[in-house]
Amino acid sequence: MTIDDTPGKGAPRSSAHEIERYGGLFARRTRGMTSSAMRDMMAVTARPEVISLATGLPDTTTFPAEDFAALMSRVAVDSSAAALQYGPTDGLEDVRRCIVEVMAAEGTSVEPDDLMVTTGGQQVIDLVCRAFLDPGDVVVAEAPTYPGAVPCFTSFQADVVQVEMDDHGMRIDVLEATLATLRAEGRRPKFIYTIPNFHNPGGVTMALERRRALVRIAAEQEIVILEDNPYGLLRYEGEALPTLYSLDGGRYVIYAGTFSKILSAGLRLGWAAAPAPILERLNLGKQAADLCSSPLNQYFVSTYFAHRDWRRYLGELRAIYRRRRDVMLSAMEEFLPHEATWTRPGGGLFIWARLPDYIDTTDLLARALRENVAFVPGRAAYLDGRGGSELRLNFSGVGEDDIREGVRRIGKVVAEQVALYGTLTGAKPAAPAAQVVPLRRREAS
DSSP states (O other), X not given: OOGGXXXXXXXXXXXXXXXXXXXXXXXXXXXXXXXXXXXXXXXXXXXXXXXXXXXXXXXXXXXXXXXXHHHHHHHHHHHHHHHTSOOOTTOOHHHHHHHHHHHXXXXXXXXXXXXXXXXXXXXXXXXXXXXXXOTTOEEEEEESXXXXXHHHHHHTTOEEEEEEEETTEEOHHHHHHHHHHHHHTTOXXXXXXXXXXXXXXXXXXXXXXXXHHHHHHHHHHTOEEEEEOSSTTOXXXXXXXXXXXXXXXXXXXXXXXXXXXXXXXXXXXXXXXXXXXXXXXXXXXXXXXXXXXOHHHHHHHHHHHHHSOHHHHHHHHHHHHHHHHHHHHHHHHHHSOTTOEXXXXXXXXXXXXXXXXXXXXXXXXXXXXXXXXXXXXXXXGOSSSOOTTXXXXXXXXXXXXXXXXXXXXXXXXXXHHHHHHHHHHSSOOOOOOOSSSOOOOOOOO
């Protein structure tokens, strides 16, 4: 039988009848599974005519093709047998030493034995959920939170309680009140999930005093923190702040890192740093999930670190992304109506914007796609229905001209909605108060 002879070829992948056929076999937890908003948009945004300001793609065109070819050739000559074989679940020793070097660049000291290589930073979130969550367990996360974490939490049937942010990150006063309410109900969170640096999607960074307070609260109440830090080295201004992991001293913080944003997303290599008992459980979960992360890709990373200057490449990325951020901020100032507000991130890949409350960004996305531009609507970053007038914009994945044109197209469809509102109500819309993050409109630098 050839591929062309496959029964059902060309038919829809599923139907209501087919779903019903298997309905009694699926695990109950699958009923709560949700799809990642970014993954759903990949097919649409892959069309060449669409300017995607949605998915958080790093710019891999900046990696020299001749370097890739030379490094892979070196792997083939020096390590082909080992690179094509299974590897240890916790990762190759050389790669863990590379990770030690990366974390040291952000002021965090760690030993290779405290690390485990994973299949991207996303797998760390999944493994932590596997290790800690039973159905109904509480996870505390920021509001908004990383849209890619939402499917992990819902897959493990977690009860996610979201704590609002402001320009200085998670509000610790609200967190303390939330934890007190949970204690009164006899409910103890299994972990607190946070992205302290250049938040995805919020674009804000947690202040130093809040970092210290969060680590103190975790120690006092014996709550684990999952620190997701894919963007910490993508800083465009200001001084680096200590990681939660370094402030904690190896007691309650699990650190999730990745090579996706500083080297290549296609490598699908990340890592976890954690206390030994936790790392052991994560290791067992990874054995069940995929045995090991790709040794071939790990050998590429170790070869890259041995023969290239990763800091220089990172510096080039930062310069490119800084310019693109500034272009996007300038375009938003020019093309979005005065009712709109947004963050001005000091690093990372995202800007979080808020439109007037009468605009639903999920509906707006459909209109924007007709203009061949895409963004992530705000509801994807919440689990309680909030975020209807909010959206996430990415500035790393496309060039400066496309950023400006993409924002112009979004501004066009937003302006149409503002004008329609004015026509229907007879009133000039007023700028609303911030619902979650006080997104203040700022000058581009």
